[in-house]
Amino acid sequence: MDNPNLEPEKNRRQPMTLERPKKLKILVVDDEPDNLDLLYRTFRRDFQVLKADSGVTALQLLEEEGEVAVIISDQRMPEMKGTEFLSRTVPQFPDTVRIILTGFTDIEDLVEAINAGQVYKYITKPWDPGELKGVVQRAAETYDLLKQRTEQLRRAHAHMDLLAVLVEVTQAGSGLEDTLKPIAQAFAETLAADGCILQLMEHNTLIKTQGVYSESGIIKNWLAQDPLTQEAIASKQMQLCLNIPKDSNLNSVNYYDDNNVKAHLVIPISYRSQILGILSIQWQESCSLREDELNMIHLSAELVAIALASACCSLKEK
Template identity: 40%
Template structure:
């Protein structure tokens, strides 16, 4: 007994005759070589063909009731052009034979009665013609499919703006042209870190398995060469078998995309509910498409990398220019956050200054994308209009981890790491969904950080984005140091200006104060010279006292060094104020007499007071000197 597999591999022969004996005879003649199908009329034969369109040869009688063999073969010629048609006829008229052959597009005719050997030869020739025609047709269809797919791929590659959009269009185009129910293009390695997986589906998936579409790696995995799998393959890995079974995948084809001997991606085609696999021609076509796609993806990635480098250089140049062109820290920090936030297309970019010993962060630069629907700002602000941190640094888990690692902290989805969520977020009320924090480091210590956030959706931070943020953080740290140096220099300049003003005032005062003791000293000396006599004891005491005062004034000139160093401080000591004033007044008496003035004192007993004697002496001498200078002659003043 022939096995089912052998029977399935036999070509199919359809015999049509209204006489059962003829059908039995034809069956006995061909059942060993063909899978013989029988029909007693043209109508019945058409129904058989709808169920078995892959019939190779038809043998039909010409004269049948209802529908003639000529009419039946004419209809099959229109609907099934690849089937070889043989007509059995008893016609002897040439014109009738020609009409039957032309209308039915008959391969050959056999006259009744026929010889079995001759009929076998004719049927074998018809089978060979059918197989050749089918082979040529399949080849033409393969070439047409290849040209169609390659043209579509060429247009896809030319029209794609980015590697991501190219991958999406490729997976849709391949899935549609290759008859896949599910098609996945999964990136591999570092070359495609900037893009994500793309998926095409042509069938409705069960709700229980819909989550697998969010995990493309479960439907496509790395292979070194084109690999065909079926669900019952023993070589299929257990986890992958479970994933495919959940989607009712029966046939899978994995095609690697390789460029410069490095895997770029893997293209996975799945068919659900059927074990039909892809033909050799389809596999050859997919291999060509894979090579073309790998080359195009490699070029697109290279172009995007060049663009990213150009944007990086442009950003760094803009930041550097902002640092060089402005001495105002606020303008520099605003430029840094604005440029970085726009280049990385984030919802928020915050530059904060803080150290390990600080209590709170100080926000010095903020960029926020245009407000999105449903988000409003309710954050406390400082005088500069920037958010004010309300969470202590010691209570911020992100900053604590940053202090420990001193490396960028990336969180693609904060909902997956609730322990890192901080309520104190200086942006819209919705908080952050994705977070990247890069430290500002100077002399090995953290002096601040740059925080980048996405609000609505998770965002996988790519290495290029992290590298760019780190480069900007280095420039920002330099800007912070320069800002602090500028502030320190400006303070020192202001201090020098104050010191210079103090010096000027000091010289003006000291030159004025030299006159009074000189005048008081010269008075007794001039009187003694004019009268040709010596100084008495009282005059000598006055001259000595004023000479000592001059010495003290000279010593004060040495205080300039202390003034420069900022160490000029008052010196207090106990003083008998009554005795001190009497000595000063006694020194002024001769001067007042020469001016026609009388100087009187009315002092009451006073306790000992603490004075900076030099400063108070200067005040009292200036007071009396100005009083003598601007008091009219003959007027008496008292003190």
């Protein structure tokens, strides 16, 4: 199989991040309207700022909005102290970085919260805006780094699971058709795709033998008419479009619109320069793929080629 990381041809589509990174979300909590407004205005340019006037309201807001990078909370609030509110966010949002604002000397609560890992830092009131911005920026960077490492670990485990499935299928010596669906499912689940088709080829022509996996249980196979698939077959190289609505060559293709496919990756499965099949991975949202993911896909496709070649040889021997 040709290496997808070689210098691209002129018309070859390349993986890229298609959307600018969104601003991180932070949540500011204070029962005093003036302070709440000041916190909002301090951070609105750099972050997507959510605000709440009490711990109870803030918990409800988190249920609706989901995880935020940083929470900045006042300590002395009616109904619920800041430290109590922050402690309640830990089980559901362990990666969120928490900062407490305090204007009094209730050190015992703060020390307990910090020692329990519930508070990243405390700032005394009245705070210096420049200092607070610096603390929040470092907190956001800490959150971002933590999420990146968590995601890298998740991907590494997912990649290992995929390779394990492929090796198992390769060694099982099952019939050709029996190997196709588990492979399609493994790729779809590893890459968080909405659908996957693994279709065999003979003499550079797609045949009916295929393995199909879809989260919804329904996926139409139209690869014979797909421009991206035809390009992959002709070039014998991985082809992808990660934002179909913005691709003038594909956004007019009815299938993509009818089935809400926003991103498509097509991989020729080649063994000794012969294309044995096509692997089509489809998403219903525009996405991006990192270089390490493409390398993993390339390696996995080589294992698939070995599995298919082995199954084809077994059929011929019979």
